[in-house]
Every structure is written in C-alpha cells, then in structure tokens.
Amino acid sequence: xxxxxxxxxxxxxxxxxxxxxxxxxxxxxxxxxxxxxxxxxxxxxxxxxxxxxxxxxxxxxxxxxxxxxxxxxxxxxxxxxxxxxxxxxxxxxxxxxxxxxxxxxxxxxxxxxxxxxxxxxxxxxxxxxxxxxxxxxxxxxxxxxxxxxxxxxxxxxxxxxxxxxxxxxxxxxxxxxxxxxxxxxxxxxxxxxxxxxxxxxxxxxxxxxxxxxxxxxxxxxxxxxxxxxxxxxxxxxxxxxxxxxxxxxxxxxxxxxxxxxxx
Amino acid sequence: xxxxxxxxxxxxxxxxxxxxxxxxxxxxxxxxxxxxxxxxxxxxxxxxxxxxxxxxxxxxxxxxxxxxxxxxxxxxxxxxxxxxxxxxxxxxxxxxxxxxxxxxxxxxxxxxxxxxxxxxxxxxxxxxxxxxxxxxxxxxxxxxxxxxxxxxxxxxxxxxxxxxxxxxxxxxxxxxxxxxxxxxxxxxxxxxxxxxxxxxxxxxxxxxxxxxxxxxxxxxxxxxxxxxxxxxxxxxxxxxxxxxxxxxxxxxxxxxxxxxxxxxxxxxxxxxxxxxxxxxxxxxxxxxxxxxxxxxxxxxxxxxxxxxxxxxxxxx
Ligand SMILES: Cc1cc2nc3c(=O)[nH]c(=O)nc-3n(C[C@H](O)[C@H](O)[C@H](O)COP(=O)(O)OP(=O)(O)OC[C@H]3O[C@@H](n4cnc5c(N)ncnc54)[C@H](O)[C@@H]3O)c2cc1C
Numbered sequence: 001x002x003x004x005x006x007x008x009x010x011x012x013x014x015x016x017x018x019x020x021x022x023x024x025x026x027x028x029x030x031x032x033x034x035x036x037x038x039x040x041x042x043x044x045x046x047x048x049x050x051x052x053x054x055x056x057x058x059x060x061x062x063x064x065x066x067x068x069x070x071x072x073x074x075x076x077x078x079x080x081x082x083x084x085x086x087x088x089x090x091x092x093x094x095x096x097x098x099x100x101x102x103x104x105x106x107x108x109x110x111x112x113x114x115x116x117x118x119x120x121x122x123x124x125x126x127x128x129x130x131x132x133x134x135x136x137x138x139x140x141x142x143x144x145x146x147x148x149x150x151x152x153x154x155x156x157x158x159x160x161x162x163x164x165x166x167x168x169x170x171x172x173x174x175x176x177x178x179x180x181x182x183x184x185x186x187x188x189x190x191x192x193x194x195x196x197x198x199x200x201x202x203x204x205x206x207x208x209x210x211x212x213x214x215x216x217x218x219x220x221x222x223x224x225x226x227x228x229x230x231x232x233x234x235x236x237x238x239x240x241x242x243x244x245x246x247x248x249x250x251x252x253x254x255x256x257x258x259x260x261x262x263x
Numbered sequence: 264x265x266x267x268x269x270x271x272x273x274x275x276x277x278x279x280x281x282x283x284x285x286x287x288x289x290x291x292x293x294x295x296x297x298x299x300x301x302x303x304x305x306x307x308x309x310x311x312x313x314x315x316x317x318x319x320x321x322x323x324x325x326x327x328x329x330x331x332x333x334x335x336x337x338x339x340x341x342x343x344x345x346x347x348x349x350x351x352x353x354x355x356x357x358x359x360x361x362x363x364x365x366x367x368x369x370x371x372x373x374x375x376x377x378x379x380x381x382x383x384x385x386x387x388x389x390x391x392x393x394x395x396x397x398x399x400x401x402x403x404x405x406x407x408x409x410x411x412x413x414x415x416x417x418x419x420x421x422x423x424x425x426x427x428x429x430x431x432x433x434x435x436x437x438x439x440x441x442x443x444x445x446x447x448x449x450x451x452x453x454x455x456x457x458x459x460x461x462x463x464x465x466x467x468x469x470x471x472x473x474x475x476x477x478x479x480x481x482x483x484x485x486x487x488x489x490x491x492x493x494x495x496x497x498x499x500x501x502x503x504x505x506x507x508x509x510x511x512x513x514x515x516x517x518x519x520x521x522x523x524x525x526x527x528x529x530x531x532x533x534x535x536x537x538x539x540x541x542x543x544x545x546x547x548x549x550x551x552x553x554x555x556x557x558x559x560x561x562x563x564x565x566x567x568x569x570x571x572x573x574x575x576x577x578x579x
Contacts, residue, residue, distance in 0.1 A: 013397040015550040024401060094405070097367060097377050120363075125396055127379050128358075129367035132335075136368035141444040142335070144364035164274070164360045165513050165536075167454040170333075175444040181363075185501035223376035223408040227391065231552070232402045238546075238559040248563045249573035252545065255561055259543055261465035261522045262489035262578060 003044040003053045004113035007037040009066040010124040022226045036119025040182040042189040045077035074200035075192035081205040096222045101133045106213035116179040135179035147183040265298030268351040281357040283423035290320035295386035305341045306330040319426030325435040336443035338365040344437040358415035370413040379415045399554040456508035463492035466520045470496035472527015476504045488578040512537035530555025
C-alpha cells in the first residue's frame with residue numbers, strides 16, 4: 001500500500017504584529033509544519049513501520065522556502081516529497097478549496113496512492129475542507145476528523161473513529177482508496193532524530209509546476225478574495241490587573257476569595 | 264435563484280443547537296437576497312424534526328427519510344439533489360464535525376465556491392463572508408465570486424431561531440445509492456473516569472503555555488492550595504499529560520463553574536465552546552492579544568511561571 005500525506009507549511013503570527021493591507025506583515029510571521037499534518041505524517045510512518053504501507057510520500061503546495069518544513073516530515077520517516085509551486089500561485093492570493101483540490105488531484109493521479117492522509121485543518125486559514133473535497137473529486141471514500149485508525153489489510157478497509165462534539169466518537173468503516181483527515185491526539189508524533197534529519201537531506205523533493213501536472217492557469221483561479229483584514233474588535237470588558245507578579249497574583253487571589261471558590 | 268437552503272443537523276434523536284442557529288443565519292441571508300428560506304432535514308425522525316424546525320422565518324422544509332443517523336454519502340447525495348431541484352443562491356451548512364464530513368463534497372459536486380467557519384455575512388448583490396485566521400488573531404472579510412455559493416457557519420455565532428412558523432413541509436424523494444463505501448457501525452462515549460469536571464465550581468485549566476509535562480506539578484500545587492478542579496485545553500490531553508476526561512471544549516467537556524481560571528490557554532474557538540458558560544472567567548497569558556481576553560472578566564498579562572508561584576503563596 002502506498003500512502004500519500006498532504007502537508008502544509010503554515011504561518012504563525014507573533015504575539016505583537018501589524019497588518020499590512022490584507023495580510024499580516026511578513027515580519028511577524030513564523031513558519032512551521034501544520035500541527036494536524038504532523039499527526040498525519042506520524043500515522044503514515046507508523047503504517048509503514050507496522051507493515052501495511054510500503055511507501056510514504058508527502059505532497060505540499062508551497063514556495064521553495066517550505067522545503068525546510070518538508071524536510072521535517074522526511075526526517076520523521078516519509079520516503080520522498082512532491083512540492084507543487086508555480087509563479088502563477090505566487091500572485092494567486094487566498095487559494096480556495098477548489099484550487100487546492102485541483103492541484104492535489106493531479107498529484108494523486110500521478111502517484112496513485114491507496115490512502116491519502118491530510119490534517120483536519122491548516123492552522124492558518126482553517127478551512128478544514130480540502131481532504132473531503134479531494135476525496136469527492138477523486139471518487140475516493142473519505143472520513144473527516146479521524147482520531148483512531150485501524151487498517152484491515154485483508155478487507156482493505158479502514159476502521160476509523162471520527163471524533164464528534166461533546167466526547168462522542170463515531171465508528172465508521174471506510175473502503176480504500178480513501179482520504180482521511182487526521183485529528184490531533186490520534187498518535188504521538190515523534191521528534192525527528194539526528195539520524196533522520198541527516199537522512200532527510202538526501203531524500204528527493206520533486207518540484208512540480210502547473211505545466212508538469214498538466215494543469216493550466218484556470219485550475220488555480222480562486223473564487224475567494226480577501227478584501228480586508230483587521231484585529232477583531234474586542235468586546236472585552238476584562239479588568240486587567242496591573243503590577244508585578246506578586247501584585248497581580250494578590251489581586252487575583254482576592255477575586256477568588258470574593259467569589260467564594262478559594263480560601 | 265435568490266433562495267437560501269439551510270441543512271439541519273441532528274444526532275441520536277435530537278436536533279443540535281446549530282440547526283436553530285442555521286435558521287437565523289439563513290433568514291438573515293434570505294432577507295438580503297430577497298428569497299425564501301428552505302430547510303433540509305435528512306435521516307432520522309424527519310417528521311418530528313420538521314415540526315421542531317418550523318420556526319419563524321422558515322418558508323419551506325424538505326425532509327429526506329433515508330437512514331437513521333448521519334452518513335456522509337446519504338447527506339451528500341440528498342443535498343446535491345435538493346440543490347439541483349431548488350437552485351438556491353446560497354447553501355448554508357453547519358461547521359460541525361459532520362458538516363466538515365459532507366459540505367466540501369457537496370460544494371465540489373455542485374462546483375460551488377465554499378467558505379467554511381463563517382462568523383458573519385454581508386450581502387450587497389454578492390456575498391461577503393467574515394471569518395477568522397491564525398487562531399482567531401485576525402478577522403478577514405472574503406468576497407465570494409459566482410452566482411451560487413456554499414457556506415458553513417460557526418456554532419453559537421447566531422442566536423437560535425424561535426417562534427412558530429408556517430412553513431410548507433414536504434417529503435423530498437431522492438434515489439440514494441447507499442452502497443457508496445462507508446458504513447457507520449456505532450458510537451462510543453469517551454472521557455469517563457475519576458472526576459467529572461462538568462460538576463466543578465472552580466476550575467483551574469491549563470494550556471500549551473505550560474510547555475512541558477515537568478511543569479504540571481506546579482499547577483497541581485495551585486490546585487491543591489486552592490481546592491480547585493484541574494482541567495485543560497486539548498493539546499495537554501493530546502500529549503498524554505492529562506486524561507481525556509479533563510479536556511474542556513468542543514470535543515471535550517462543557518463546563519459551567521463559578522470561576523474558570525485559564526492559564527496559558529489562547530482561547531481558540533473550540534476551547535471556548537466548552538467554557539464560555541462559566542460565571543467568571545479569568546485568564547493568565549503572556550500575549551495581550553490572546554483571544555481568551557475577549558471573553559475574560561479578569562486578566563493578568565504575564566508569565567504563568569511567575570504568577571502561579573505567587574498565587575500559590577497567597578493560599579498557603
Ligand atoms: C475539530 C476540532 C476540535 C477541537 N476540540 C478542542 C477541544 O475540545 N478543546 C480544546 O481546548 N481545543 C480543541 N481543539 C483545538 C483548538 O483549535 C486549539 O488548538 C487548542 O484549544 C489550543 O490550545 P491552547 O490554548 O492550550 O494552546 P495555544 O493555542 O498554543 O495557546 C497557548 C497560549 O499560552 C500562552 N503562553 C505561552 N507561554 C506562556 C507563559 N509562560 N505564561 C502564560 N501564558 C503563556 C500563549 O500566549 C498562548 O496564548 C479542536 C480543534 C479542532 C479542529
């Protein structure tokens with residue numbers, strides 16, 4: 001079985017930041033592997049270590065800078081990586097779900113995996129929709145928000161738990177080929193070992209342009225346009241305690257006593 | 264083609280709150296587009312669900328009696344067929360776990376632009392959706408192109424629709440291919456165990472701000488000194504530092520204590536879903552822009568590793 005994992009380099013915003021136009025000013029962004037994708041990579045690598053998977057390939061849509069992040073996934077045990085980028089994407093603005101679906105679909109068709117794992121959502125734009133959209137486009141089965149996966153090789157079925165709201169899980173059987181969107185907590189993502197990091201240096205990251213994937217500019221025409229970005233107006237009337245730690249702790253203690261919850 | 268179609272959600276025999284919020288959001292959009300508000304309810308006891316969904320502002324309710332519980336194949340096919348029949352301008356679905364399991368497939372099949380997790384809309388001949396990015400640190404407005412759109416809405420952002428409506432209720436027949444390849448085999452409750460944090464009056468809750476498991480004893484000292492109950496955000500449970508029954512939030516427990524003291528928790532929407540009903544919310548966080556301060560009654564902008572030891576001292 002071949003497993004394809006979609007990974008994304010996400011931007012995280014510093015505590016203090018400025019907005020420039022419709023974007024957070026680049027100076028206040030730090031890049032990291034998307035939290036949910038880290039769990040998806042781990043799940044795939046475990047499938048390889050446990051036997052069912054022969055190969056784990058990652059695919060990312062991102063500029064050259066993102067190779068640093070992809071190397072992390074390679075260092076954790078993925079075999080090789082595909083990176084989709086194109087000058088046309090540079091100017092595309094906010095990529096909508098359909099665009100990501102088109103790009104990833106082309107890669108899936110080339111790679112022909114049995115199982116595709118994605119994160120539930122990306123920590124930056126938080127659409128949470130690409131995995132299921134991709135599955136539907138491919139005619140694959142799917143499961144969203146999966147927090148337990150047990151693959152049955154004889155039946156070629158994934159027995160999964162989907163984590164619903166309020167501490168309830170749904171048990172579902174999904175025929176492969178399938179796309180599963182992976183929830184945090186499904187496993188314990190490993191740290192990349194020094195050896196892994198060294199090995200990752202020699203693993204392949206294949207760049208793919210739209211042309212390489214047989215796509216034209218129409219495939220990345222986004223239906224969404226960000227027209228403004230701002231810090232949400234706080235409706236907060238929180239009383240912020242001022243002073244050093246001992247002063248603020250003192251005031252906090254007083255509130256707890258006043259409310260009668262601590263003595 | 265100015266109508267709005269909203270898709271209700273239910274689980275284990277009950278409509279979920281977001282269903283009634285969808286009616287309000289859907290009505291808001293239908294008022295703006297000048298169309299009717301249609302509501303779909305798929306699977307389960309659709310007759311009684313339809314009665315319950317018949318609230319003020321709903322023009323028509325379409326029931327699809329196929330299956331008992333949510334199944335994404337049934338939902339995708341039912342909503343696709345209903346959309347083809349009604350040809351609405353805007354399709355509204357919940358941004359719930361199940362919403363995320365069918366809405367993207369429906370949008371893909373119908374070739375509709377999809378915007379998820381909307382917190383507000385604006386309609387002026389075209390749809391603009393307000394949503395958050397970077398863990399609620401910024402809000403954006405997004406113009407959505409095209410004549411028809413699909414949107415999922417965040418829970419608890421719109422008030423639940425009330426009153427009694429006079430909607431037309433009709434069964435909608437769809438030929439469902441039930442052999443699609445995924446089967447729901449059951450449900451499981453998780454997170455029982457030693458304590459029930461939903462019963463607690465005073466909760467000290469910790470988040471990723473504590474950085475490592477080795478720092479947990481510091482918080483346990485505070486819990487001990489104040490007689491509080493210990494809870495946490497999701498990453499603490501994901502890391503295995505606390506059991507699942509301590510997790511507060513959308514996929515954890517809903518708590519309603521007198522006081523909720525959030526230490527090193529950013530206040531992501533899925534966390535807030537579990538604790539916003541606390542009488543008094545207090546936050547300790549180094550980031551003055553952390554969203555948790557938006558809902559807090561009291562706050563300390565500071566380092567928990569300085570504040571917590573001082574706080575323990577106050578109670579020893
Ligand atoms: C489908 C789904 C369901 C989910 N369900 C839940 C759920 O039930 N419960 C839940 O909690 N989350 C849930 N999440 C995850 C949620 O989106 C957030 O990722 C999570 O709540 C973040 O936890 P946190 O606030 O502890 O961590 P972060 O967001 O990383 O915040 C850590 C905070 O600590 C502060 N901090 C850092 N160092 C210090 C210091 N020394 N002193 C003081 N403050 C400090 C930082 O400023 C930051 O604000 C869910 C997500 C999804 C997609």
